Amino acid sequence: MSAPLNYLSAAGARAQAVLPLTWFLLIVATASCLLFAYAILAALLRRRPPTEDPRAIVRGGNGVHIINLSLIATAIPLAIALVWTMVAIADTGLPPITRSLVLDITPHQWWWEVRYEGPRPSDSFLTANEIHIPVGVPVLVKLHGADVIHSFWIPQLSGKTDSIPGQINKSWMRADKPGRYRGACAEFCGAQHARMGFEVVAEPMAAFARWRQRQLQTAPPPASDLQAKGLAVVQYRCALCHSVRGTDAGSNAGPDLTHLMSRATIAATLLPNNRGALAGWVQSPQGVKPGALMPDQHLSADELNAVTAYLETLR
Amino acid sequence: MTAPILRTPQIGDDNPILRARLHAIWETAPGWRGFLSSVDHKEIGLRYIVTAFILLACGGIEALIMRLQLAGPERRLLSPEQYNQLFSTHGMTMIFLYAAPVLSGFSNYLWPLLLGARDMAFPRLNALSYWLYLASALFLYGGFLAGAGPNDGWFNYVPYALTDYNPGYNQDVYALGMILLGASTSVGAANFIVTAMKMRAPGMSVNRIPIMVWGTLTASAANLLVVPSVSLAFFLLWLDRRFGTHFFGGMGDGQPLLWQHLFWLFGHPWVYAVVLPAMGMVSDGLPVFCRRPLVGYTLVALGTVATMILGFGVWVHHMFATGLPALSLAFFSGASFAITFPSMIALVAWVATIWLGRPVITTAFLFFASTILLFVIGGVSGIMTASVPVDLQLTDTYFIVAHLHYTLIGINLFPVVGATFFWFPKMTGRLMDERLGRWTFWIMFAGFNIAFLPMHLTGLLGMPRRIYTYPAHMGWDTLNLVTTLGSFILASGVLLFFINVARSWRGGAEAGPDPWGGPTLEWAVPSPPPPYNFAVIPTIASRHPLWEEALDEERARSSLTRGMMLDEGKETIATTPMDAEPERLVKMPGDSYAPFALTLASLLLTVSLLFQQRVAGTIALAAAGAALLFWLWPRRVMLERAEARHD
Numbered sequence: 028m029s030a031p032l033n034y035l036s037a038a039g040a041r042a043q044a045v046l047p048l049t050w051f052l053l054i055v056a057t058a059s060c061l062l063f064a065y066a067i068l069a070a071l072l073r074r075r076p077p078t079e080d081p082r083a084i085v086r087g088g089n090g091v092h093i094i095n096l097s098l099i100a101t102a103i104p105l106a107i108a109l110v111w112t113m114v115a116i117a118d119t120g121l122p123p124i125t126r127s128l129v130l131d132i133t134p135h136q137w138w139w140e141v142r143y144e145g146p147r148p149s150d151s152f153l154t155a156n157e158i159h160i161p162v163g164v165p166v167l168v169k170l171h172g173a174d175v176i177h178s179f180w181i182p183q184l185s186g187k188t189d190s191i192p193g194q195i196n197k198s199w200m201r202a203d204k205p206g207r208y209r210g211a212c213a214e215f216c217g218a219q220h221a222r223m224g225f226e227v228v229a230e231p232m233a234a235f236a237r238w239r240q241r242q243l244q245t246a247p248p249p250a251s252d253l254q255a256k257g258l259a260v261v262q263y264r265c266a267l268c269h270s271v272r273g274t275d276a277g278s279n280a281g282p283d284l285t286h287l288m289s290r291a292t293i294a295a296t297l298l299p300n301n302r303g304a305l306a307g308w309v310q311s312p313q314g315v316k317p318g319a320l321m322p323d324q325h326l327s328a329d330e331l332n333a334v335t336a337y338l339e340t341l342r
Numbered sequence: 343m344t345a346p347i348l349r350t351p352q353i354g355d356d357n358p359i360l361r362a363r364l365h366a367i368w369e370t371a372p373g374w375r376g377f378l379s380s381v382d383h384k385e386i387g388l389r390y391i392v393t394a395f396i397l398l399a400c401g402g403i404e405a406l407i408m409r410l411q412l413a414g415p416e417r418r419l420l421s422p423e424q425y426n427q428l429f430s431t432h433g434m435t436m437i438f439l440y441a442a443p444v445l446s447g448f449s450n451y452l453w454p455l456l457l458g459a460r461d462m463a464f465p466r467l468n469a470l471s472y473w474l475y476l477a478s479a480l481f482l483y484g485g486f487l488a489g490a491g492p493n494d495g496w497f498n499y500v501p502y503a504l505t506d507y508n509p510g511y512n513q514d515v516y517a518l519g520m521i522l523l524g525a526s527t528s529v530g531a532a533n534f535i536v537t538a539m540k541m542r543a544p545g546m547s548v549n550r551i552p553i554m555v556w557g558t559l560t561a562s563a564a565n566l567l568v569v570p571s572v573s574l575a576f577f578l579l580w581l582d583r584r585f586g587t588h589f590f591g592g593m594g595d596g597q598p599l600l601w602q603h604l605f606w607l608f609g610h611p612w613v614y615a616v617v618l619p620a621m622g623m624v625s626d627g628l629p630v631f632c633r634r635p636l637v638g639y640t641l642v643a644l645g646t647v648a649t650m651i652l653g654f655g656v657w658v659h660h661m662f663a664t665g666l667p668a669l670s671l672a673f674f675s676g677a678s679f680a681i682t683f684p685s686m687i688a689l690v691a692w693v694a695t696i697w698l699g700r701p702v703i704t705t706a707f708l709f710f711a712s713t714i715l716l717f718v719i720g721g722v723s724g725i726m727t728a729s730v731p732v733d734l735q736l737t738d739t740y741f742i743v744a745h746l747h748y749t750l751i752g753i754n755l756f757p758v759v760g761a762t763f764f765w766f767p768k769m770t771g772r773l774m775d776e777r778l779g780r781w782t783f784w785i786m787f788a789g790f791n792i793a794f795l796p797m798h799l800t801g802l803l804g805m806p807r808r809i810y811t812y813p814a815h816m817g818w819d820t821l822n823l824v825t826t827l828g829s830f831i832l833a834s835g836v837l838l839f840f841i842n843v844a845r846s847w848r849g850g851a852e853a854g855p856d857p858w859g860g861p862t863l864e865w866a867v868p869s870p871p872p873p874y875n876f877a878v879i880p881t882i883a884s885r886h887p888l889w890e891e892a893l894d895e896e897r898a899r900s901s902l903t904r905g906m907m908l909d910e911g912k913e914t915i916a917t918t919p920m921d922a923e924p925e926r927l928v929k930m931p932g933d934s935y936a937p938f939a940l941t942l943a944s945l946l947l948t949v950s951l952l953f954q955q956r957v958a959g960t961i962a963l964a965a966a967g968a969a970l971l972f973w974l975w976p977r978r979v980m981l982e983r984a985e986a987r988h989d
Binding site for chain 2: 033064066070088091094101120127136169170197212297
């Protein structure tokens with residue numbers, strides 16, 4: 028059974044550090060339930076000396092020592108859990124002080140803006156909903172609040188951290204195995220809270236460096252009349268919210284589209300990134316994701332065809 | 343303050359002539375006049391319970407609709423906005439309009455009977471508390487039915503609740519409705535506190551009070567501190583929305599986390615307020631069916647209070663992911679672990695009571711005993727969330743949904759249904775159907791666990807809360823289908839319970855005053871009790887006045903048939919807070935329209951504020967002032983000095 032948001036399996040140091048404590052608590056919790064179930068049944072079914080009137084009031088034993096004993100018995104696992112918790116807070120609280128990658132992530136209703144900063148301004152770029160990181164390198168995530176509160180969560184790499192307007196929260200992760208890890212918004216944020224997923228792609232350093240290099244490039248010029256027509260429509264309509272670096276489209280209200288086709292999904296992981304889904308999404312986002320901030324486009328068939336043809340060149 | 347009264351109350355025996363006189367003094371007028379003006383705590387208590395159960399049914403239907411939507415992936419029964427209003431209204435209904443008021447209902451009905459009093463300390467305030475509750479429920483549901491129900495969860499986080507993101511009336515209705523409900527809860531809490539302190543029968547010292555009274559008293563003390571503060575927070579929110587103030591906005595425009603602190607500073611104590619009285623029901627009801635006193639009375643009573651005190655220091659465990667410094671998280675983590683101890687006292691006391699007693703299995707017993715297990719399950723999952731790093735994974739997933747339903751259904755609904763089976767005979771004079779009751783119990787117990795036990799796993803597999811749908815292949819499909827099936831089984835159990843109540847109310851077997859052989863004072867009066875409760879004020883010598891012969895704990899015996907008659911007008915006795923020594927005679931107010939009138943004015947004021955209608959608002963304020971003036975107008979019958987001069 029695949030369960031991509033399952034947090035009982037970890038793929039990174041930060042999530043891994045919490046797992047043994049989670050299992051300890053789960054086992055103690057389950058054992059406590061079984062113990063109480065057994066105690067209740069035993070208390071109900073235990074043999075009692077027969078009496079004339081089963082409804083007679085009996086003073087019986089005082090029983091307070093049972094409470095005292097149980098309190099002492101409770102203190103032991105609780106003390107372990109408390110100390111272990113404090114240790115785990117220290118272990119997972121801040122990223123290791125090694126040189127790490129820093130990402131600035133701004134969640135929006137209902138997508139994720141991701142900024143990679145380089146040493147020079149020309150080394151910086153924006154992308155959305157698909158976060159690439161190198162394996163084995165700690166990644167510090169600065170979460171910026173933009174509209175409402177969201178929560179950044181990749182179960183197999185890192186627990187949740189909220190993004191709150193007016194403050195910058197920090198989270199971190201380190202992937203120890205290459206792979207695609209699914210993330211989701213975990214704080215209720217409005218109509219499409221359910222459709223606010225993202226993916227973390229952890230890849231070897233060399234592959235990551237190649238990806239990063241390619242993301243820095245601007246969009247290629249259109250190679251056909253159809254693509255040129257598509258670019259014209261994009262600059263006329265999509266540019267109100269989206270950027271395609273290298274063209275006149277330069278607004279950052281929505282996801283940066285410069286390397287749209289390098290991403291595996293669109294609409295914050297809702298749809299696979301293929302021609303049909305892309306055309307459907309461009310034309311009618313409200314049908315796919317009611318309440319999303321992108322309006323339906325009402326393009327003619329020719330326009331839609333041209334836009335899709337152009338967008339497909341954004342690799 | 344009036345001077346203590348000088349008249350010495352007459353001591354006498356319970357007799358039919360006395361009862362007839364008291365009946366004439368205490369009876370509520372028949373018909374709609376009595377309905378609108380009654381201040382009888384039993385009448386008010388029943389109304390509370392019936393209203394709360396109707397709202398339970400509303401909240402349950404909302405839940406079932408959501409479960410249909412979530413039964414499988416990508417279902418399109420509900421639009422996102424519809425789903426968001428439903429889950430918010432479901433939370434609001436269950437937490438604010440069912441869980442707390444139903445306990446107020448039971449406490450209202452039972453307290454004077456448990457305490458040996460003729461009514462609550464402030465009968466008209468009691469009526470006001472109910473009317474305001476009804477008005478706020480109508481107001482909030484009016485918004486919901488008009489399509490402006492709350493849509494940001496019961497927790498109502500900003501900035502999403504502000505007009506930039508939420509321009510409709512939804513959050514205004516919620517904020518103003520909560521302020522109105524807050525007034526109801528606050529005056530009710532004040533009434534409970536004064537009643538517990540002053541209205542106990544002579545001799546009922548603090549170590550002889552039933553645990554349910556401890557539970558409601560503790561909850562009321564907490565409510566009196568936190569409810570006005572959250573009402574103020576909702577007021578600030580409304581100012582932000584409609585008058586452009588900047589308390590909560592964010593981006594240099596207020597502080598969103600301030601809302602979360604204010605809300606959870608209220609919210610977590612509130613969580614205990616809606617379980618402690620229900621735990622008291624178990625502590626008082628379970629021993630009756632174990633035919634022995636509760637094990638560890640003193641520890642359980644202290645544990646009740648300790649839970650609440652610790653409960654004021656754990657609110658940040660709702661905010662572990664908000665970026666607060668690790669050191670403060672560690673403190674709140676420790677406090678959240680510590681709260682296990684007082685809960686453990688109650689749990690073990692209940693098991694030990696069964697172990698050391700001779701259990702008589704009835705439906706009420708089954709509900710009370712199952713509470714123990716459900717409490718443990720809800721408790722241990724709660725302890726897991728106390729651990730900060732673990733909680734950063736658990737929080738906002740279905741694991742929490744499972745946890746909170748084990749606490750709210752396990753430690754509120756199950757004890758309340760048990761309490762209904764237990765005290766229904768007292769309230770109506772008729773027993774509920776036991777055979778149907780057994781079916782009810784097993785169907786509810788099975789349905790509840792089928793619905794919510796697998797939900798822990800759904801959460802561990804990462805399903806986030808508050809999502810209107812989910813994609814396939816996330817590993818959640820089967821579990822969600824099972825939960826949906828379980829929820830319908832649970833709902834059919836609740837339906838069976840309602841059917842049982844409706845049938846038994848008219849056709850149940852005659853109960854007599856004491857069908858279970860109970861230890862406390864309510865079983866000493868007829869079922870249903872007369873308007874004056876006790877013909878003579880009882881004098882109490884032990885914790886179990888009706889079990890004294892069998893237990894032989896104290897040398898003295900309580901006096902239930904001979905005592906102060908207090909038949910010269912509507913009056914009762916006030917006693918000292920610790921030892922319950924008689925202190926003064928208290929004149930009790932008669933039936934009054936003032937609470938109802940004040941409520942109508944308050945409702946009109948709330949509606950005027952919602953639509954910002956100045957003229958209507960001014961009229962409402964003037965009407966409220968007039969109702970208060972009428973309420974507080976001095977009346978000769980209430981004048982204690984004049985009465986004293988006669989003697």
